[in-house]
Amino acid sequence: MLLTVYVDDLLLMGTSQRCEAVAAQLATSFELVALGPVKYLLGVEVVVDRELSTVFFSQAAYIEELLRRFHMKDCRGVSTPEGGTSEIEQERVDATQIDTLPYREIIGALQYLVSGSRPDIAHVVRRLGQYMSNYGADHFAQAKRVLRYLKTTKDFGLKMNVTGSAEVELLRLEAYSDADYANDQQDRQSISGYVTMLNGSVVSYGSRKQGLNAQSTMEAEYVAMNEGARDVMWLRGLCDELMWKYAVPTLWCDNTxxxxxxxxxxxxxxxxxxxxxxxxxxxxxxxxxxxxxHCRTDQMAADIFTKPLARIEFAQFREMLGVCRRDQQGGAVEAEDDRAASVCMVVMFAAK
Incomplete structure (x- = not known):
């Protein structure tokens, strides 16, 4: 079984008997509140569907709260989080204007979404985060565009396919890495994007400025490969710690x-x-x-983390990541046998 701890939130994963035994042992040292099968974890809704063998992570309620908080509840939605160009002017503003625009609050809230269940907005949030201390009306308008996109896709979440240990001998560890050469209009640095998957389900992703001026597209892609390699090696180490067997990790790149x-x-x-x-x-x-x-460019799942994409391309790559509407996966099944009880038990503890 597995036990994860975040401050005073515990997630137990295993059979019901083992979860109950561990909880009972912990209860001898801590006060525990059993919350039953996991439904929310760190503000992220978790929907387990045993019929479809999927787990769906959603922050729809949080998005609705953001739209109310920033007066965007009745805004007109858009189909992409950013326009067709990556250029945003670096505009200096006076202290008075900074105080009147809740730019930092919006970006901070969006970063929480990226870390929870929305990899599809990782690129634009990284880009807007560059201007936290130096922003203006254009940056604020782009931040509101992200909220308009979230209005359209508030019911979207991250879907993971679950494979039982009896169904596969070796886990498939994969990372996709990509780069957009000299993307940044201010310093001409390239952008790296990567996404790491376990048996085809997304577990980690990132969009980062490379911090150097690559001399060619090849160099930018090679630097991005390093990012992807580091991340898939982290996943490899995690599997080693959990004693999960896996095939040699694969790093996919679209640059020969x-x-x-x-x-x-x-x-x-x-x-x-x-x-x-x-x-x-x-x-x-x-x-x-x-x-x-090597993989084809139209199959490069990390492309969405490197630059703005047109509507059709964006939707295709978003689907590759498993970001979809909640109604695209079946409802949660509340079975009562031991197999259902082994999904998860969430308990909170506080020291006596």
Missing amino acids: AAISLFKRPGKHNGSKHIENRYHYVRNLGERELIAVR
Whole structure:
């Protein structure tokens, strides 16, 4: 069984007998309040569907509260969180204007959504977060556009497919990495995006500025590969700790030049300047701890984390991440046998 702890929230996962035994043991040292099968965890709604073998994570109630809080409840919705260009002017504002715009509050709230169940807004929230101390009307308008998108998709959440241990011998660990070369209009740095999956379900993702000026698209993609490799190795270590068996992790990349650099050790004219730390992914390959494979650009799930996308493309990549409407998965099944009770039990504790 598994036990996770966050401050005074405990999540027990296992058979009902084991959960009850562990809870009873903890109760000898702490005051416990048993909350039954998990429905909410850290503000995220959790819907377990045994018929479809899925778990659905949603923050719809939180989104509704945001729309009310920032007076956007009756706004007109949009189909994408950002427009077709990544350029936002870096505009200085005076202290009076800063005090009148709740920009920081909106971005902070959006960051919580990104960390919980909404990877589809990770790129735009990262980009807007760059201007927390230097924003203006354009930035505020873009932040409100994200809220308008959330108005349209408030019932969307992150769906994970559940596979029983008896159905698979080796878990499939995968990471997708991508980059948008010289994306930032201010400093011309590239943006890395990555998403890590366990048996096809998203478990980790990120959108980050690279912090260096890549000299080519190949270099930007290679740096992004390093981000993806680090994340999938974290998942590999977690599986080791849980004693889960898995196949060699796969890192997917859509740039053949970057893959060629991964496979060819040594220094080359176009890459000899690349810092040693970014060759971490190559070292993993040489030790056969990771495999790098090519995928088509239209199958690159991390593309959504690197740049704004048009409506149709955005919807396609969003679907790849498992972000969908709640009604696309069946309702939760409240079975009463031991198998149902083994879903989760959530208990809270406080020291005596």
